[in-house]
Amino acid sequence: MxxxxxxxxxxxxxxxxxxxxxxxxxxxxxxAGPGSMKGLCPFxxxxxxxxxxxxxxxxxxxxxxxxxxDVISFVQKVExxxxxxxxxxxxxxxxxxxxxxxxxxxxxxxxxxxRSRLVEAHRVAQEFYxxxxxxxxxxxxxxxxxxxxxxxxxxxKRFGVGFAPRGGEELSRHLRAKxxxxxxxxLGGLSGRGSRGLYDRFxxxxxxxxxxxxxxxxxxxxxxxxxxxxxxxxxxNTSETPIYKKSTVLYGLDAAKKSIAAERKAVIVEGYTDxxxxxxxxxxxxxxxxxxxxxxxxIKVLRRIMRDEADLAPxxxxxTFDGDAAGQKAAMRAFxxxxxxxxxxxxxxxxxxxxxxxxxxxQGDDAVRHLIDDAVPxxxxxxxxxxxxxxxxxxxGRVQAMRAAAPIVNSIRxxxxxxxxxxxxxxxxxxxxxxxxxxxxxxQRMAARxxxxxxxxxxxxxxxxxxxxxxxxxxxxxxxxxxxxxxxxAERQLLQTLLQYPxxxxxxxxxxxxxxxxxxxxxxxxxxxxxxxxGPQRGLSVQAWADRVTQAAPLAxxxxxxxxxxxxxxxxxxxxxxxxxxxxxxxxxxxxxxVSLTRKIADAMxxxxxxxxxxxxxxxxxRTLSGELQELQRELATLRDQAS
Numbered sequence: 179m180x181x182x183x184x185x186x187x188x189x190x191x192x193x194x195x196x197x198x199x200x201x202x203x204x205x206x207x208x209x210a211g212p213g214s215m216k217g218l219c220p221f222x223x224x225x226x227x228x229x230x231x232x233x234x235x236x237x238x239x240x241x242x243x244x245x246x247x248d249v250i251s252f253v254q255k256v257e258x259x260x261x262x263x264x265x266x267x268x269x270x271x272x273x274x275x276x277x278x279x280x281x282x283x284x285x286x287x288x289x290x291x292x293r294s295r296l297v298e299a300h301r302v303a304q305e306f307y308x309x310x311x312x313x314x315x316x317x318x319x320x321x322x323x324x325x326x327x328x329x330x331x332x333x334x335k336r337f338g339v340g341f342a343p344r345g346g347e348e349l350s351r352h353l354r355a356k357x358x359x360x361x362x363x364x365l366g367g368l369s370g371r372g373s374r375g376l377y378d379r380f381x382x383x384x385x386x387x388x389x390x391x392x393x394x395x396x397x398x399x400x401x402x403x404x405x406x407x408x409x410x411x412x413x414x415n416t417s418e419t420p421i422y423k424k425s426t427v428l429y430g431l432d433a434a435k436k437s438i439a440a441e442r443k444a445v446i447v448e449g450y451t452d453x454x455x456x457x458x459x460x461x462x463x464x465x466x467x468x469x470x471x472x473x474x475x476x477i478k479v480l481r482r483i484m485r486d487e488a489d490l491a492p493x494x495x496x497x498t499f500d501g502d503a504a505g506q507k508a509a510m511r512a513f514x515x516x517x518x519x520x521x522x523x524x525x526x527x528x529x530x531x532x533x534x535x536x537x538x539x540x541q542g543d544d545a546v547r548h549l550i551d552d553a554v555p556x557x558x559x560x561x562x563x564x565x566x567x568x569x570x571x572x573x574x575g576r577v578q579a580m581r582a583a584a585p586i587v588n589s590i591r592x593x594x595x596x597x598x599x600x601x602x603x604x605x606x607x608x609x610x611x612x613x614x615x616x617x618x619x620x621x622q623r624m625a626a627r628x629x630x631x632x633x634x635x636x637x638x639x640x641x642x643x644x645x646x647x648x649x650x651x652x653x654x655x656x657x658x659x660x661x662x663x664x665x666x667x668a669e670r671q672l673l674q675t676l677l678q679y680p681x682x683x684x685x686x687x688x689x690x691x692x693x694x695x696x697x698x699x700x701x702x703x704x705x706x707x708x709x710x711x712x713g714p715q716r717g718l719s720v721q722a723w724a725d726r727v728t729q730a731a732p733l734a735x736x737x738x739x740x741x742x743x744x745x746x747x748x749x750x751x752x753x754x755x756x757x758x759x760x761x762x763x764x765x766x767x768x769x770x771x772x773v774s775l776t777r778k779i780a781d782a783m784x785x786x787x788x789x790x791x792x793x794x795x796x797x798x799x800x801r802t803l804s805g806e807l808q809e810l811q812r813e814l815a816t817l818r819d820q821a822s
Contacts, residue, residue: 182262182278182279183262183265183266183276183277183278183279184276184277184278184279187265187269187274187276187277188250188265190274191250191265191268191269191272191274191276192236192248192249192250194272194274195249195250195268195271195272196233196249197231197233197236197237197238197248197249197252198215198231198233200249200252200253200268201217201231201238201252203391203392204220204256204391204482205217205218205219205220205229205482205483206439206482206483206484206485207231208227208485210227210230213232213233213234214230214231214232215230215231215233216228216229216230216231217229217482217485218481218482218485218486218487219240219242219243219245219482220256220478220482221240221243221245221255221256222240222242222243223478223518224242225486225487225488225520226487226488226489227485227487228240228241228242228243229242236248236249238252249268250264250265250268251264253267253268257293259293263292263293263294266294267293267294270294292420293420293421295358295362296362296365296366296396296419296420296421297394297395297396297421299353299358299362299363299366299368300366300368300387300394300395300396300397300398300421301394301395302352302353302356302358303349303353303368303395303398304338304340304387304395304398306340306348306349306352307340307341307342307349307385307387307398308334308335308338308339308340309340310340310341310342310343310348311334311339311340311341311384312331312334314341314343316341316343316344316382317341317343319403319404320339320341320384320403323384323401323403324339324384326539327451327455327535327539328455328458328535328538328539329451329454329458333454333458337386337387337450337453337454337457338386338387338395339384339385339386339387340384340385340386340387341383341384341385342378342380342381342382342383342384342385342400343378343381343382344381344382344404345378345381346377346378346381347376347377347378348378349368349369349378349380350363350368350369350376350377350378353368353369354376360376363376364376365419365420366419366420366421367379367397367416367417367419367422379416380398380400380414381407382403382404382407383400383401383402383403383407383414384400384401384403385398385399385400385401386398386399386400386401386429386450388415388416388422388427388429388468389429389431389432390421390427390431390432391431391432391435391479392432393432394421396416396419396421396422396427397415397416397419397421397422397424397427397468398415398416399413399414399415399416399429399450399468399469400413400414400415401413401450402414408712408715409712410709410712410713411710411711411712411730413449413469415468415469417729424467424468424469424470425470425473425475425476426475426476426479427468428465428466428467428468428476428479428480429450429453429465429466429467429468430453430457430464430465430466431465431479431483433457433462434457434462434463434464434465435483436462437462437463438463438480438483438484439483439484439485441463442484442485442486442493442494442521443463443484443493443494443495443496444463444465444480444483444484444493444494444495444496445461445463445464445465445495445496445498445550446464446465446466446467446472446495446496446497446498446512447464447465447466447498447533447534448466448467448498448499448500448508448533449466449533449535450466451535452464452466452498452533452534452535453465453466454535455534455535455537455538455546456534456546456550458538458543459534459538459543459544459546459547460543460547461534461546461547461550464534465480471508471511472497472508472511472512472515473515474515474518477515477518477519480495481518481519481520481521484521486519486520486521487520488520490520492520492521492522493520493521493522494521494522494524495519495521495522495523495524496523496524496525496526496550496553497509497512497523497524497525497526497556498525498526498527498528498533498534498549498550499525499526499527500527500531500533509525509556509559509560509563510560510563510564512525512556513556513557513559513560513586516556516589517589517591522555522556523555523556524553524554524555524556525553525554525555525556525559526549526550526552526553526554527559528545528549534546534549537549557586557587557590557599558602560586561583561586561587561603561606562606564579564582564583564586565579565582565583565603565606565607567579567582568582570607570608576607576608576609579607580603580607580609580613580614580617581617583603583607583614583617584614584617584618584620584621585621585624585625587599587600587603587614587618587621588618588621588622588625596618600614600615600618657698657699657700658700659698659700659701660698663697665697665769665773666697666698666701668766668769668770669696669697669698669701669770670701670742671747671748671749671766672691672763672766672767672769672770673701673704673705673708673742674742674743674745674747675747675758675762675763675766676688676705676708676714677708677720677723677724677727677739677742677743678720678742678743678744678747679720679757679758680714680715680716680718680720680723681714681716681757682714682757682758682760682763683713683714683763685713685714687763687767688708688709688713688714690767690771691705691767691770691771691774692774693705693706693709694774695770695771695773695774696770697773700734700735700738703731703732703734703735704727704731704735704738704739704742706730706731706732707727707728707729707730707731707732707735707739708727708730709730710727710730710731711723711726711727711729711730712726720743724739724740724743727739728740749762768817768820771817772814772817772818775810775813775814775817776814778810779807779810779811779814782803782806782807782810783807786800786803786804786807789803
């Protein structure tokens with residue numbers, strides 16, 4: 179067993195470690211009187227800074243949550259380390275060699291704490307991947323991918339981009355040769371363990387190192403390059419590990435934090451290449467999430483760095499989204515969290531829906547800078563996105579748009595700005611200012627009533643023991659599927675079979691069914707997880723398959739995935755194979771497809787009836803719709819023939 183670090187070494191590490199430098203890696207500080215500095219606390223959410231440090235004393239204390247201590251306790255708490263791991267981490271940065279009691283240095287492989295070992299393994303992996311990108315003949319596809327997007331070898335070096343060889347064991351062998359154990363490389367998510375031993379987690383993909391705020395590589399994001407890649411997902415990220423929590427990590431933050439702190443402006447983009455494009459174009463405060471939506475923990479991290487404080491001039495947060503439906507949905511989700519910022523939020527959407535990387539390729543660096551500079555307020559984007567769903571050429575559409583926009587106007591933090599916003603929105607919709615004012619007042623009364631009802635409702639659980647769900651989680655809640663509906667019950671059986679017996683399905687089986695074929699929103703979300711996990715894959719254990727689906731599915735249905743993976747199927751198994759009979763699976767597939775086609779046919783017939791009563795109907799459009807209807811009817815007839 180490893181000996182304790184000698185007391186004199188602990189004292190030396192503490193003496194030489196600058197608490198100001200260590201804290202600044204996580205919090206942007208400003209003067210707070212003689213000998214003191216302050217910033218937003220990294221351990222609780224606040225809008226006015228109450229976290230203080232005294233560099234001369236080497237101590238920190240938060241007057242908001244009551245936490246405090248020295249530089250060692252800060253590293254322990256902020257990075258979730260043991261006392262020994264915190265000392266070893268600080269010593270590593272200082273270049274100090276530690277000495278241990280009980281027989282000198284620890285056993286080989288235990289010189290550093292677990293976190294340090296995992297971080298070192300990732301550093302070695304990053305070097306290995308980058309060398310492969312520059313030198314391996316099979317990495318040409320990766321080099322071509324970067325070149326086509328305007329990134330040369332210097333850009334690849336700057337961002338540490340690499341290539342994972344296709345063989346599947348090269349990195350694992352390299353890490354073993356460097357002294358890392360099988361447990362360390364699997365625990366860190368760099369390798370997996372199969373029946374034949376270790377295999378590389380990423381194979382035949384372009385990889386980006388994901389670094390934490392201090393610059394340590396803690397994971398990787400990998401992009402598909404080859405059509406025969408067995409994993410269908412375009413992007414594959416490191417699964418959560420002891421050093422990698424995707425809800426708190428932002429890609430590019432280590433390089434962006436200096437700019438964010440100096441300019442008090444952060445730019446949130448959607449992908450690794452977008453971060454690269456922005457930084458190369460001079461937008462050095464750009465960051466991106468890593469395989470997850472932008473959430474509450476990401477906001478907390480950025481607020482501390484950009485000094486998003488209520489008593490300072492507003493900072494600026496710019497979100498870039500694609501112009502498609504998914505981008506609009508992401509923007510509205512970001513607007514839902516807008517109250518968590520003290521800063522002003524903006525949205526930048528390029529013409530044609532191009533992301534920053536595509537925009538840089540098409541129009542150059544200036545276009546990327548103009549995109550960010552010309553961002554519109556989040557409020558304006560949210561209102562326009564909302565009212566565009568309605569037909570404002572009709573009185574009914576205008577009334578619906580007004581009612582939908584009113585709660586957004588009411589949610590504006592600065593109430594003094596509401597009269598001006600009300601006038602602006604009335605012009606967009608084409609109604610009188612007084613009408614919008616009345617609707618906003620109504621929305622205000624309803625919000626107050628809802629808040630009072632929530633306050634008066636007795637708590638059904640101990641608020642201290644069970645954390646409240648975040649706004650994003652609450653909005654992601656989906657209604658429980660009604661299993662009394664035979665169609666919904668058939669959907670459930672299909673999902674159960676997909677999760678419990680993936681080997682019973684071929685890729686074609688899953689391709690036959692679209693997500694919108696499921697009538698229950700929760701079932702639709704689970705099926706999205708099945709697709710996001712790459713579809714059923716032979717040779718994968720049921721547990722590993724269910725885990726992949728869980729990771730790919732929305733948080734709101736994680737519990738449902740677990741339930742479906744173990745719930746009993748109301749059918750007999752084939753005695754020879756132990757799997758559900760094929761005719762049972764075919765019947766479920768046919769039922770779900772039939773319902774989807776029937777619904778589309780009904781929608782098309784309804785549209786044709788509306789056209790028949792509209793004197794302005796375009797005859798060509800009517801003929802096109804008629805042809806689509808006939809094709810849908812043929813598909814349904816063919817499906818029923820196959821079933822019979």
